[in-house]
Amino acid sequence: MTKSFKKLESNISYYAKKPTACPVCKNEFPREDMLSGGGRMIAGDLTDELRRTYEPSAKYGPVYPLMYTVGVCPECFTAFFWSDFTEITEADTFTACLERQEKNKAAVAAVFPYYDFNRARTLLDGAAAHFLALLCYENAAKSHSPTTKQGILALRLAWLSGDMNRLCPGRNYDYVQQVFYRKALFFYTQALEYEAGDTENFDGIANFGPDIDKNYGYTGVLYLACLLELKYGQREDMPVRLQTLGRHKRNIAKVFGLGKASKNKPLPLLEHARALYDNIKKDQQDANMPDLDLDFEDDEQA
Ligand SMILES: [Zn+2]
Structure with a gap:
């Protein structure tokens, strides 16, 4: 019952x-x-x-x-x-x-x-x-x-x-x-x-x-x-940190790279991903790390 x-x-x-x-x-x-x-x-x-x-x-x-x-x-x-x-x-x-x-x-x-x-x-x-x-x-x-x-x-x-x-x-x-x-x-x-x-x-x-x-x-x-x-x-080991972020950045570019919103990439997420990509890029530049990746928009081939 x-x-x-x-x-x-x-x-x-x-x-x-x-x-x-x-x-x-x-x-x-x-x-x-x-x-x-x-x-x-x-x-x-x-x-x-x-x-x-x-x-x-x-x-x-x-x-x-x-x-x-x-x-x-x-x-x-x-x-x-x-x-x-x-x-x-x-x-x-x-x-x-x-x-x-x-x-x-x-x-x-x-x-x-x-x-x-x-x-x-x-x-x-x-x-x-x-x-x-x-x-x-x-x-x-x-x-x-x-x-x-x-x-x-x-x-x-x-x-x-x-x-x-x-x-x-x-x-x-x-x-x-x-x-x-x-x-x-x-x-x-x-x-x-x-x-x-x-x-x-x-x-x-x-x-x-x-x-x-x-x-x-x-x-x-x-x-x-x-x-x-x-x-x-972590921020204790900066070379490892930058390497990890670089890997993430390439993933983000690959997934969000084409820049058009869609079902899997709703606009707010796309905008936040773009900002995130730019922030990591800035961190890499501040650390004088060469940026070997292609830019966000044309990363299709990466
Ligand atoms: Zn129980």
Whole structure:
């Protein structure tokens, strides 16, 4: 029999009618979603990290739609993107989730203390849910493309930590944000290496995001791996840094080179990719590194 759940006391979110069944402990729990109508979501700019910003509305204040995109079982703390609660079925994954439950809970509580998945989500709960999912995907089979999902989660965690820092300054969430940016760089880079080496492909990804408003696909992954390297990559070994960026720059030119917007290269992404290419070029020139690549526009032959 289906359990009934108390109505949420929130004017921002609601519980979906159909509860979610936890594949690990079989507990049923409600899925919380954001009410998107009524002027709650006023879309603002798209950042260079492909994050959609939202203007606070006079009636509802600031909104953080990302908070609701990850589900967490409040009983055993298994966390995945909502769709993976039915997609992931491997017994090995479930066993690993149960075994690591206490360790994961403690790791998340150290960064986002006092989270609670039995109340209307707060920004802190949303961030904690993302961190739990980042840890749970460690146990998922390669067919679900866990590395790319970890990249998306880490990037969103960096964004949410930035939001936390604005809400409660002085609690080190600016530092936490930098850590998650570097984690995102690690996972995006690894996802591309795995794909090139046939270890893990992108078949398990229905939506690359990275935000919820648009799917920027594989080209978005290439772009973000490059952008994150430029913004958050290591700076101790400059020759290696410039070499890595040079490689990314050639990729960007190859994928975005023809300069016309299309389905796989939507205009905002194309514009950001162009700016990124120019920034790397400037870094190379500042370092007196010979620029052997052809220019952005005619890099077709490169
Ligand atoms: Zn559970």
